[in-house]
Amino acid sequence: MAVGTSLPWLGLLTLAVFDSVCYANAVLPRDAVPDGYVAAPYYPTPHGGWLASWTDSYAKAEALVAKMTLAEKTNITGGVGIYMGPCVGNTGSALRLGFPQMCLQDSALGVASTDNVTAFPAGITTGATWDKSLMYARGVALGQEFRGKGAHVYLGPTVGPLGRKPLGGRNWEGFGSDPVLQAVAAAETIKGVQQQGVIATIKHLIANEQEMYRMYNPFQPGYSSNIDDRTLHEVYLWPFAESIRAGVGSVMTAYNAVNGSACSQNSYLINGILKDELGFQGFVMSDWLSHISGVGSALAGLDMSMPGDTQIPLFGQSLWKYELTRSVLNGSVPLDRLNDMATRIVAAWYQLGQDKNYPPPNFSSNTHDRNGLLYPAAVLSPIGQVNWFVNVQADHYKVAREVAQDAITLLKNDASLLPLSTSRSIKVFGTDAQVNPDGPNACGNRACNKGTLGMGWGSGVADYPYFDDPITAIKKRAGDVKLYATDTFPSVPTPNDDDVAIVFITSDAGENSFTVEGNHGDRDASKLSAWHNGDTLVQKAAAKYKNVIVVVHTVGPLILEPWIDLPSVKSVLFAHLPGQEAGESLANIIFGDASPSGHLPYSITKKSTDLPDSVANLRGFAIGQVQDTYSEGLYIDYRYLNKVGTAPRFAFGHGLSYTNFTYDATIASVTKLTEPTPTPRAAKGPTPQFSTAIPPASEAYIPKGFNVIWRYLYSWLPNGEADAAYAVGVAGTKKYDYPAGYSTTQTAGPAAGGDQGGNPALWDVAYEISVTVKNTGSKFPGKASAQAYVQFPDGIPYDTPVVQLRDFEKTAVLNPGESVTVTLKITRKDVSVWDTRVQNWVVPNSDGRRFTVWIGEASDKLFTACYTDSLTCETGVKSPV
Ligand SMILES: *[C@@H]1O[C@H](CO)[C@@H](O)[C@H](O)[C@H]1NC(C)=O
Ligand SMILES: *[C@@H]1O[C@H](CO)[C@@H](O)[C@H](O)[C@H]1NC(C)=O
Ligand SMILES: *[C@@H]1O[C@H](CO)[C@@H](O)[C@H](O)[C@H]1NC(C)=O
Ligand SMILES: *[C@@H]1O[C@H](CO)[C@@H](O)[C@H](O)[C@H]1NC(C)=O
Ligand SMILES: *[C@@H]1O[C@H](CO)[C@@H](O)[C@H](O)[C@H]1NC(C)=O
Ligand SMILES: CC(=O)N[C@H]1CO[C@H](CO)[C@@H](O)[C@@H]1O
Helix, strand or coil, X not given: CCCCCXXXXXXXXXXXXXXXXXXXXXXXXXXXXXXXXXXXXXXXXXCCCCCHHHHHHHHHHHHHHHCCCHHHHXXXXXXXXXXXXXXXXXXXXXXXXXXXXXXEECCCCCCCCXXXXXXXXXXXXXXXXXXXHHHHHHHHHHHHHHHHCCCCEECCCECCCCCCCCCCCCHHHCCCCCHHHHHHHHHHHHHHHXXXXXXXXXXXXXXXXXXXXXXXXXXXXXXXXXXXXXHHHHHHCHHHHHHHHCCCCEEEECCCEECCEEHHHCHHHHHHHHHHHCCCCCEEECCCCCCCCCHHHHHHCCCEECCCCCCCCCCCCCCCCHHHHHHHHCCCCCHHHHXXXXXXXXXXXXXCCCCCCCCCCCCCCCCCCCEEECCHHHCCCCEEECCCCCCCCCCHHHHHHHHHHHHCEEEEEHHHCCXXXXXXXXXXXXXXXXCCCCCCCCCHHHCCCCCCCCCCECCCCCCCCCCECHHHHHHHHCCCEEEECCCCCCCCCCCCCCCEEEEEEEECCECCCCCECCECCCCCCCCCCCCCCHHHHHHHHHHHCCEEEEEEEECCCCCCCCCCCCCCEEEEEECCCCCCEHHHHHHHHHCCCCCCCCCCCCCECCCHHHCCHHHHCCCCCCCCCCEEECCCCCCCHHHHHHHHCCCCCECCCCCECCCCEEEEEEEEECCCCCCCCCCCCCCCCCCCCCCCCCCCHHHHECCCCCCCCCCCCCCCECHHHHHHHXXXXXXXXXXXXXXXXXCCCCCCCCCCCCCCCCCXXXXXXXXXXXXXXXXXXXXXCECCEEEEEEECCCCCCCCCCCCEEEEEEECCCECCCCEEEEEEEEECHHHCEEECCCCEEECXXXXXXXXXXXXXXECCEEEXXXXXXXXXXXXXXXXXC
């Protein structure tokens, strides 16, 4: 979402004069996109309800929606306006029938803009654990907190951006620059959250890979991500597919366009890919203030307008609500489409059990005070109690700390400098070592980089209930610690050879709604260098001390070349974005209470130009629509580096421990893949049936004597306007100018579909690899990460990346000499490519040529090869990386 909670009305008000110019057309004219990219029409929206796993919820939803009036249906499909309720998004209700206003709340790492919550580690940190059970446990805790505050919808997790561009501003909200890592982490999060009865939202569909120029405004369309079909399926869509397979209840569209068509009204994306191919049964909402057409977006498959306003909010104007009512009465939006929108929303509500004892919101994201304006945007609003200060933290600091700790990634540890004995003399450098002296929440939306960096900035943040900072935790353990809370190297007494310097550096990023130290969300100013001259601070410390440990709090990769090879820089820890539990988690690693077990969720290159221009650089300003063409195709991050044979400084998946592990594997065939394509899908099941006749205009009349709130978004029309629209609709003479390819006939759906996420046969387990992981060290217990990468056969008619991550498992703590066996699974989809001609997933070895499944602990540490033809594994063979 774009707008913070600092009520930036004044800025918005100045834009008001342009309000009239931007809605002239139902679907805005598109700028030309590069040759070969098309946004094809896909109509109509597939009805929801055809899957057995949602049948009961749809039956209940059908019964409820059948009783709704037109104005009730259009009420629940749109927000009541920004700052018109306690949450960042508040839908209209159908209270007559017991359907409440739904509370939609940021963020992906904690309940935003309120107190007594946990500020969890960010997505990127969670990804760096490579631990499915921790991903799930964090999701459970998040779900409990959202429920405890009465939020119906958790606006997370984030998997778009996927992390294509290292400079991208919001990558840290997601889990890392790999589709499988993102997919697994998102699915585990969704399961954890939704088991608490909270609807999760997978976002942002799709390709919101940079912040700058993302939004449509009256002068310029948002940028267009131009992606070919295969790349979309094999990279960017993969985590969405797994999220839908996990049963996610809602999807948020992205601000930008794909192939020239805005995501909030892109029929090919929403109707075609999301609702037909991926079988999505829940509802689709717009990102905040990205709703730019009324009839067009409804036909394209959008189900909910958030927060309900037009692009320029606060004027009581909407493209839906009363306008959607009008569009149905005048016959432009078929009632059939509105019924489906409403049914999808109500079905998701039933699916998550929210009809039973779900608490109403008991917090306000508009104020921290007990009492406040009930409808702040109405200016003259009644005042009442808005905060009940419900403490939802329980013991969630434990899982927060565990995630923060297990994410810490040891990149380098020369001469086993780490772990430190608590008797060492320690000098600590850098303002990042201690909490922001103004308080951890001093900057709204965390839009500053001051003190320990626990999260990026923007809407994807939460308020810290407290902040456990590194210096406090280090001082608790060690007796001889001195902090130099400066980013300019101070004058220090001549050190002993044994003295240790710990240098803290950062790199921050966030949402484009805020600019921090010249960075417009993306890291356009700082690039991949440490902030506040951090590289110089490390160099100067390294010139003085013989034992330097660098701790990095960062949103993503940095170029470490200015100091990584200096002999005194012996150890480097990436602590990512730890959230509130930054201190103990780090001290546990530094002093050896736990071995580091995090692994990089992205590659760290030696130079930014080691990646292709389309990925390494942000797209700059252009007249008209900025074009961001995915010319690198499948080849981002390690997929690109491996293709061109460029060694990174630290590869995707890299992470050292205080101990060493061996990985012995065996492979078994589970389901034989006899055909190149999955078994044909089942036909769609039945969907709810409603009358499709235009309802009487009286269903849109505002009740006599209803006391309206100024600028609140209602779904009623003045009686005369309702009558006039109805007259147009029933006469049927004035036709809406439907887009090319428009149709109202439901279709059977594509071959690649069939269940949530796609054809269920795609998840047939083809091979199972049992990996026995042994701690071969003699001193330290530790957890290992077993990673499986697939190498496609030679000589197939598809270009494929050298290796691709397909599964991973983290072990429990293994004592020296101890071993455990974990199972990694390779599914049909894992050994398929998306064939654009066949429009299906195809296993490209019909002649039985072998795939190799590489087992290792990083994308460049692949120790064991398992072969799918001989079903044997061997260790000691040279890997292709
Ligand atoms: C974008 O254009 C490419 C090339 O024509 C096409 O293969 C792909 O399906 C399009 N994607 C979307 C989402 O429209
Ligand atoms: C729409 O929702 C608002 C907010 O709950 C409510 O005041 C209004 O009565 C609802 N309208 C209808 C038609 O139910
Ligand atoms: C019906 O109303 C909608 C919303 O105001 C408008 O966009 C559309 O053009 C209207 N259709 C007709 C046929 O007048
Ligand atoms: C948290 O809740 C308590 C009551 O449980 C309240 O006194 C306090 O003000 C709330 N807010 C914060 C920031 O602790
Ligand atoms: C792990 O193994 C490597 C090489 O096999 C060796 O250099 C290193 O010292 C070992 N580390 C530990 C902690 O045993
Ligand atoms: C408005 C509202 O429903 N507030 C509730 C929030 O949660 C607390 C504790 O569960 C209730 O006591 C309040 O009534």
